[in-house]
Amino acid sequence: MTERQGHPRRTFLVQIAGCTACMLGGCRINLANESDDDGPLDAGGIIHVLPDPVAGVLTLPFSDFPVLRQTGGWVRGIPPAWGKPVIAVNTGGGYATLEAACPHRGCGVNYTGGLLFCPCHYSEFSLDGAILRGPAETPLGRYVSTVDATALRITLA
Numbered sequence: 001m002t003e004r005q006g007h008p009r010r011t012f013l014v015q016i017a018g019c020t021a022c023m024l025g026g027c028r029i030n031l032a033n034e035s036d037d038d039g040p041l042d043a044g045g046i047i048h049v050l051p052d053p054v055a056g057v058l059t060l061p062f063s064d065f066p067v068l069r070q071t072g073g074w075v076r077g078i079p080p081a082w083g084k085p086v087i088a089v090n091t092g093g094g095y096a097t098l099e100a101a102c103p104h105r106g107c108g109v110n111y112t113g114g115l116l117f118c119p120c121h122y123s124e125f126s127l128d129g130a131i132l133r134g135p136a137e138t139p140l141g142r143y144v145s146t147v148d149a150t151a152l153r154i155t156l157a
């Protein structure tokens with residue numbers, strides 16, 4: 001009787017332990033990923049669902065993305081109707097707005113230490129998209145953007 005009552009609890013605990021092991025294993029795989037796997041787009045960073053562009057312009061209001069007001073603040077995400085990841089970085093003197101899918105195998109690039117870094121195979125890009133370090137062989141695409149007191153506006157084309 002006690003055995004039967006305890007069984008679902010044990011099963012639950014085993015499942016939780018298994019999920020935890022998967023998560024930890026996944027992290028380890030991402031950190032050491034030198035394989036042929038296409039890395040996950042959100043490896044190593046936070047990904048947001050961004051607003052959809054209107055007439056080709058993605059508007060990121062500072063009220064919704066306050067981190068973009070700070071030098072070094074950055075946001076990465078996908079406008080659903082656009083379907084491709086975008087990254088925006090406050091550079092202090094302006095904004096860098098680029099494609100966020102690494103041209104090597106598509107992982108999401110992060111902003112760190114003044115450059116864009118791919119956590120999957122460690123490609124690095126300058127804020128104008130140029131390759132600083134491979135294995136990526138093509139630069140990140142850049143988007144034109146404008147800013148005013150209320151929002152950053154990125155032309156997706």
Ligand code: FES
Pocket residue numbers: 039102103104105106107118119120121122123134135136
């Ligand atoms: S996906 Fe391989 S370096 Fe970015």
